[in-house]
């Protein structure tokens with residue numbers, strides 16, 4: 001997605017419409033959105049086995065891609081109330097966000113934050129809460145989802161990892177399904193298996209696995225550059 005060791009100010013400094021990630025995300029989204037013939041899926045939760053696998057980065061990139069694709073009105077929510085990160089990725093103030101809505105301190109409508117993309121709004125974590133689990137058990141979550149579904153076509157939810165805490169397993173029944181992030185070359189197989197077992201026990205609807213940070217890990221035929229897609233316009237001069 002961007003070069004390691006660079007310090008991007010916000011995600012908009014490295015987001016690229018024609019990157020392999022954007023292309024794959026558009027493909028994946030159009031495939032899953034209409035899996036249910038009765039009603040298009042709209043609420044997607046992003047999780048992973050453990051910490052630092054790229055959930056927040058993936059959720060942000062996916063939300064931008066979807067909001068630009070077919071002009072879909074999209075909301076990205078930071079539901080990782082223990083390690084909120086979306087506000088940093090977008091360069092926003094975390095306050096006036098999710099916890100404030102769930103505690104009924106603020107109406108949802110007043111907390112959606114604008115981004116440079118007209119179709120994309122962000123709901124940051126809100127002020128830190130002493131015990132996030134209380135908020136997860138609350139039936140306010142149900143009311144909250146009913147309300148936001150009224151305003152948005154697609155909702156992308158960044159969440160906590162599955163193994164250390166149960167937050168995303170508790171949240172998943174409120175959503176249409178989960179995208180599970182695995183960091184290529186980093187997530188041990190046994191750890192991913194343990195997460196899969198926990199998700200299966202909790203009845204999570206796993207819609208797909210997103211392999212993050214594949215560069216240098218997968219064989220050449222997974223690389224978009226190999227097919228010349230990224231440089232399609234210059235291909236005649238590129239010698240490919």
Ligand SMILES: Nc1ncnc2c1ncn2[C@@H]1O[C@H](COP(=O)(O)OP(=O)(O)OP(=O)(O)O)[C@@H](O)[C@H]1O
Nearest residue numbers: 001050051052053054055056057058083085212213
């Ligand atoms: N594809 C990638 N290439 C380079 N760096 C990446 C990539 N994906 C994520 N990172 C970096 O790895 C770190 C962890 O990413 P991120 O915060 O998205 O993971 P996370 O799974 O949400 O972590 P946490 O469990 O702490 O919430 C960040 O510094 C992020 O910038």
Ligand SMILES: [Mg+2]
Nearest residue numbers: 055056080085
């Ligand atoms: Mg995160």
